[in-house]
Amino acid sequence: MRQRIALAWKEFREVRWVLGVALVIFIALPLIGGIEGRKMNHRIVFDAWPWVMFLGGVLATVVGATSVCRDLNGPLAEFWRSRAVNVGRWLRVKYCVGLAVIMVACLLPLVIEEWTERRDGESVHFAAVLAAWFPFVWAVQYSFGFVCGSLTRRAGPAIMLALALSLLGYFLPIILPPLRSLNIPEVLMYSLRTQSVGFRGPVPWVPWSVPFSPREQMPFAVTAIAVSAAAFALSLVAVRREWRIEAAQRLTYWSIGFAVLLLFASAAFQLEANLPVLQTIELGHPGEVQTIDSDGRHGILVTDARWTSTYYIPPAVQPMEIAADGVRLGPAVTRRQLRMARRIQAWLPEHPNICFVLSLVWPADNQAPRAELVIVTLPGAAATPITTRELGTSDLHLANPDLRLNAVGGRLLAQWQRDTDHMDAALIDVTDLAHPRVLPSRAFGGHDLTRDQSSRNVELPEIPGLQFRQRLAAAVDIEGLELAAIQGDVLATEYSPDPLLIYRFERVGATTTAATTRPPHDYAAFRQVGRYEPTLLEKMMNPWVHQVAGGNGYIYVSDQTEIFGTRFPRITVFDVSDPGRPRPIGHFAAPEEGPLSICPLPDGTLLVGGRRLYRLGPPPRR
Amino acid sequence: MRQLIWKEWHEQRWKLGFGCVVLCAFALIGLRTRAVPDESIMVGTCALGVLLLPILTAAGLIPAERGEGTLRTLLALPVAPWKVLAAKAILGAMLCAGPILAAAIVSLLMARGREISNGATWEIYGRAVAVALFLFAWMLWSTARSPSEGRAAALCVGVLILWLLATRGLVAETHPARNGMAESHAPFMLWAICPFVLVFPPADFAPMEALALQAVTVAVLWLFALRALKFGAMEEQS
Numbered sequence: 001m002r003q004r005i006a007l008a009w010k011e012f013r014e015v016r017w018v019l020g021v022a023l024v025i026f027i028a029l030p031l032i033g034g035i036e037g038r039k040m041n042h043r044i045v046f047d048a049w050p051w052v053m054f055l056g057g058v059l060a061t062v063v064g065a066t067s068v069c070r071d072l073n074g075p076l077a078e079f080w081r082s083r084a085v086n087v088g089r090w091l092r093v094k095y096c097v098g099l100a101v102i103m104v105a106c107l108l109p110l111v112i113e114e115w116t117e118r119r120d121g122e123s124v125h126f127a128a129v130l131a132a133w134f135p136f137v138w139a140v141q142y143s144f145g146f147v148c149g150s151l152t153r154r155a156g157p158a159i160m161l162a163l164a165l166s167l168l169g170y171f172l173p174i175i176l177p178p179l180r181s182l183n184i185p186e187v188l189m190y191s192l193r194t195q196s197v198g199f200r201g202p203v204p205w206v207p208w209s210v211p212f213s214p215r216e217q218m219p220f221a222v223t224a225i226a227v228s229a230a231a232f233a234l235s236l237v238a239v240r241r242e243w244r245i246e247a248a249q250r251l252t253y254w255s256i257g258f259a260v261l262l263l264f265a266s267a268a269f270q271l272e273a274n275l276p277v278l279q280t281i282e283l284g285h286p287g288e289v290q291t292i293d294s295d296g297r298h299g300i301l302v303t304d305a306r307w308t309s310t311y312y313i314p315p316a317v318q319p320m321e322i323a324a325d326g327v328r329l330g331p332a333v334t335r336r337q338l339r340m341a342r343r344i345q346a347w348l349p350e351h352p353n354i355c356f357v358l359s360l361v362w363p364a365d366n367q368a369p370r371a372e373l374v375i376v377t378l379p380g381a382a383a384t385p386i387t388t389r390e391l392g393t394s395d396l397h398l399a400n401p402d403l404r405l406n407a408v409g410g411r412l413l414a415q416w417q418r419d420t421d422h423m424d425a426a427l428i429d430v431t432d433l434a435h436p437r438v439l440p441s442r443a444f445g446g447h448d449l450t451r452d453q454s455s456r457n458v459e460l461p462e463i464p465g466l467q468f469r470q471r472l473a474a475a476v477d478i479e480g481l482e483l484a485a486i487q488g489d490v491l492a493t494e495y496s497p498d499p500l501l502i503y504r505f506e507r508v509g510a511t512t513t514a515a516t517t518r519p520p521h522d523y524a525a526f527r528q529v530g531r532y533e534p535t536l537l538e539k540m541m542n543p544w545v546h547q548v549a550g551g552n553g554y555i556y557v558s559d560q561t562e563i564f565g566t567r568f569p570r571i572t573v574f575d576v577s578d579p580g581r582p583r584p585i586g587h588f589a590a591p592e593e594g595p596l597s598i599c600p601l602p603d604g605t606l607l608v609g610g611r612r613l614y615r616l617g618p619p620p621r622r
Numbered sequence: 623m624r625q626l627i628w629k630e631w632h633e634q635r636w637k638l639g640f641g642c643v644v645l646c647a648f649a650l651i652g653l654r655t656r657a658v659p660d661e662s663i664m665v666g667t668c669a670l671g672v673l674l675l676p677i678l679t680a681a682g683l684i685p686a687e688r689g690e691g692t693l694r695t696l697l698a699l700p701v702a703p704w705k706v707l708a709a710k711a712i713l714g715a716m717l718c719a720g721p722i723l724a725a726a727i728v729s730l731l732m733a734r735g736r737e738i739s740n741g742a743t744w745e746i747y748g749r750a751v752a753v754a755l756f757l758f759a760w761m762l763w764s765t766a767r768s769p770s771e772g773r774a775a776a777l778c779v780g781v782l783i784l785w786l787l788a789t790r791g792l793v794a795e796t797h798p799a800r801n802g803m804a805e806s807h808a809p810f811m812l813w814a815i816c817p818f819v820l821v822f823p824p825a826d827f828a829p830m831e832a833l834a835l836q837a838v839t840v841a842v843l844w845l846f847a848l849r850a851l852k853f854g855a856m857e858e859q860s
Contacts, residue, residue: 156772249771250636253678257644265651272655277736568658591659591737 003085004093011097014070018063022105026051027112046116048109049127053134056106060138061166064145065158067098072153072239087240095146095232102142107131114208128208129191133217136224137184141166143231150235151245160252164259169227175266177535181219190216270535275573275588276617278605279326286313287332288592289609291345292599293407297322298352299599300378301329301609302345317345317355319378320613322601327615333376344405346412348430353378356430358405358414373412373428373436408474409466411439427463439464453528456491456503460522468508472524487550490576491526494545500557502530502579530580543570551600552618553577554585558608560595569596571608573619586619626701626709630683634713637678641721645671649725653732660737661746664729668750671722675754677778679717680761683710684851685774697851707848714762718754722747749820752836756817757782759840766850789818815839 026048034044071080071094080090113127144165148158173179180186190213191203203210237243245251283289287303294300301318319330333355345357357374406413412428427439460471476486484493489505503526510522543559546569550556555574560567573586590596592610599607608614645667652663684707687693696706726747730740761778768774813819814835823829 249682250640253637253640257640261644261647261651264648268651268655268657271657273657566662568662587657589656589658591661 007093026109060142061145064142065149068149069155143228147231147235279615281613293347295349296602346405457523485548485550492555500532532582546595630713645725676757681774685768689770763843763847766847
């Protein structure tokens with residue numbers, strides 16, 4: 001016992017500098033920051049957690065490596081051999097004292113923060129959550145340093161090797177889905193979500209009320225303890241058997257290079273693009289594709305307006321012909337030529353050479369704006385015959401200019417927001433291009449009637465002569481269901497960072513006047529049957545969805561991520577043949593700056609528009 | 623001279639292998655997986671090379687010899703000191719440029735001009751080689767009197783940060799419409815000695831003129847490094 005105490009005292013004397021470092025970095029620096037921010041916060045806010053979270057692991061690695069190297073290198077190693085001290089006992093005491101000092105150095109600032117910030121009234125403090133879970137991370141990093149020190153017996157290479165190991169230990173679970181349960185950010189998130197599924201009361205080893213989900217969080221804690229114990233056992237064997245790695249500079253460089261490449265490869269192969277590029281077509285002007293409409297033989301591209309530092313690129317409409325040998329684009333018709341302020345365009349397969357544009361014109365005498373249907377005959381930018389047909393103000397509620405135009409069953413459906421809850425719609429018959437007619441139509445809810453994720457009721461617009469599928473397609477395209485797509489009986493909505501939810505069509509229902517304040521109408525009832533949870537890497541990249549489209553048995557999702565100011569647009573293809581288990585089977589990343597517009601074609605290929613137009617082949621069969 | 627280069631080659635060749643493996647693997651994985659556009663992968667590969675290779679090379683030439691105590695022996699040989707430094711500089715240039723060129727070849731073979739042309743690919747990597755060589759010249763001079771490799775590496779990191787900050791200060795604003803040209807009111811001579819001039823060229827950039835001035839800067843730095851090497855050796859002897 002006395003020998004153990006003596007050894008512990010000696011070890012403590014040698015590692016107590018860590019407490020000094022912690023006092024300065026983890027307590028004094030946050031305190032200075034708090035005093036500096038006193039004017040803004042009206043009090044001293046002690047935020048130690050960022051310092052502890054980011055530097056605690058480095059400190060643990062350094063202490064683990066240096067404490068063991070100090071006594072195993074040079075004459076001190078001979079000295080210890082000559083003493084009547086059991087190597088196992090000596091190493092155990094060394095390990096435990098170092099670990100205890102690290103824990104005190106890192107936990108003390110968190111305890112102070114938790115104590116000073118209690119008056120905030122938040123139910124869960126981040127400092128308390130860190131104090132509950134980060135000791136496991138520090139223990140692993142300390143053990144990595146310890147085992148690397150035992151094997152190399154030189155502090156510099158041992159620290160570098162341990163940092164490489166820590167890098168792998170920290171990031172591999174984030175990148176590789178099978179190691180998900182070992183991912184510390186995910187573990188922290190469970191404790192921060194007070195309403196977690198599987199919440200079973202507070203974490204038992206901290207005195208604060210930190211939410212605990214044993215099923216999700218315990219594997220992490222158990223694995224961390226097991227890894228630490230294994231590392232210590234390895235260092236014990238290495239010291240006893242005189243195992244030694246000649247830790248030259250080369251080993252250090254190669255190990256770090258290998259760790260970085262392994263992480264990069266794991267991340268890259270998870271996000272790899274596998275959709276073959278069949279054709280790349282230059283647009284011929286500097287616009288960026290906003291929408292693509294096509295029936296597989298003809299179509300149009302609409303490019304968005306863009307400002308550069310020196311000039312303005314007006315929006316444009318461009319005709320498109322699709323043949324077996326490829327896609328051909330016609331000359332662009334810029335919208336500036338059409339003198340329009342706010343307008344929406346649509347394309348009908350029945351009139352392949354015409355682009356319909358809904359335009360609002362404000363008279364000079366401050367009267368109510370009037371709607372015009374502009375008919376643009378494509379192609380021929382210079383000599384485009386543009387004809388305008390007035391639709392009249394009486395038929396369209398034009399107070400709110402949030403107007404949209406869609407092609408529905410050979411007709412045009414104009415929609416606009418009447419108020420926060422209601423959409424209005426007007427059907428425009430363009431069978432006779434010389435005399436387009438506004439057909440009488442009725443108010444259109446346009447909103448999903450349910451708020452529950454497990455089912456969705458999609459209101460169907462009352463359009464005479466339309467099949468159920470056409471009404472459903474029109475309904476999906478309206479406000480509130482923008483990021484959704486129909487593929488057969490399957491409705492897919494939303495995507496990362498939220499899951500992709502898959503619903504299956506169940507029945508057509510009808511509302512009663514008692515249910516809503518509006519007249520009764522039909523709706524299509526869907527029930528949720530599956531979901532795709534984005535991987536941690538996908539969540540980390542935090543993309544926002546631009547478009548969801550369905551076709552050829554797949555759901556296509558176009559999203560965009562921004563990392564350090566650089567945008568990375570991507571397309572993900574989901575196989576929904578089994579709606580209960582949607583699977584990502586294809587990816588595509590294009591060298592573009594803005595989000596990508598997509599249009600699945602009946603031949604299985606996919607048109608993708610950015611600053612160029614790409615025709616992509618179907619995803620590989622798996 | 624050939625023997626000196628042979629000696630340096632035998633000591634440093636693993637770094638060439640390391641640089642080639644890391645950069646080529648990075649380019650290969652990135653271009654194979656196509657998770658991001660080809661140009662981003664190429665620029666990333668170049669950035670890795672430019673940030674890593676000059677430090678790795680410069681810290682391992684003179685300071686490593688001094689740290690191990692072999693520099694005195696080397697300078698005591700019947701060889702002019704400039705030849706010793708020239709051999710080190712030649713090999714250093716090879717270690718900086720070799721991996722980036724290898725990555726360029728891998729990129730050309732993998733991408734085959736699918737997103738950006740082969741000419742543009744060569745331009746990206748060519749600029750990276752030039753920047754790496756200019757940085758190496760600055761680091762060779764600044765570490766010529768360093769007593770150990772570790773301290774030299776820290777010094778190299780300092781030089782790199784200094785030039786990155788200086789470049790940021792030099793570049794007032796960049797315009798995408800002007801093809802990445804930097805809008806700067808800094809004197810042209812200041813730009814001329816900046817290692818990153820080829821990455822952020824000023825608006826009135828004349829490539830050949832700037833390259834000629836960079837070559838003069840590199841020659842002057844090499845002379846400074848030679849002087850530092852000689853004085854360092856004399857100090858050690860005294």
